[in-house]
Amino acid sequence: MSEQSGTNEAIVRVRSGPLVGAVLGRVVGMLAARAQCPIDRLDDAILLTDAVAAHAPVHALDNHVHVVVAADDEYLELRVGDLRPAGGRRLLADGDLPGVGNVFDRVADDVQAGPAPGGDSDELILRLNFRT
């Protein structure tokens, strides 16, 4: 268990399967609400969470999905970690919807995929700003 900073941040690690969406959606929803997230952005956050829950297990290093959810007054960030090499980009690509585009790119204000610090795994970072 690592020490936490002042930012409200939840480290969530869930066994792949139906638990991922059920738990992650609730944690993201609660943290976003506590951070005074506008209702339209809350909807966006849940949409991103559902997409992560649907696709991340395929790219996870083990049988668990690892997400760090951080929120404050201005943003909500999902850091999907412990992904296989190139898993960040592959997870991002899984968000492509025919006729719509990429759900991650369209909904999140900032999207970054690539090796995680340390280089042992990949990650996908999705950030939603509350004020534009």
Add this chain to the structure above:
Amino acid sequence: MTEIAESPRVGTETPDLEIILPARAENVAVVRHAVGGLGEVLDVDDQTLSDIKLAVTEACTNVVVHAYPDGVGPMGLRATVDDRRLDLVVIDRGRGIVPRADSPGLGLGLPLIATLAESLELGTGRDEETEVRMVFDLGLPAGGEELDA
């Protein structure tokens, strides 16, 4: 009958769910809500789920109130499901479970958890974390499919 034990424990299993947050009052509700999601997927009946959420709320509240007298530290929940038995461990890196003459509470939290859970253990986990370990019998699914855990 509920058993209360105090013993050192080294956790080696990989939990089905692990959440770590700052030990703040508002985050007790986050953990409680996550446990609600767990209960939904496991198809736990309402009464049992209510007991589980109450026990987790009490354990997390103890962390917020007692674990870090000089500030905020981490608060965690680990959940493992095995054959309709739910093993929940609330963890912190605070000062441990010690008597407090100046306690702001009534001292009913742990006895309440002991009443609600099938078993309760207080101990020290990996990395010297303080652990409150609760086991619940989930009974038969309330209806629908069982989690393939």
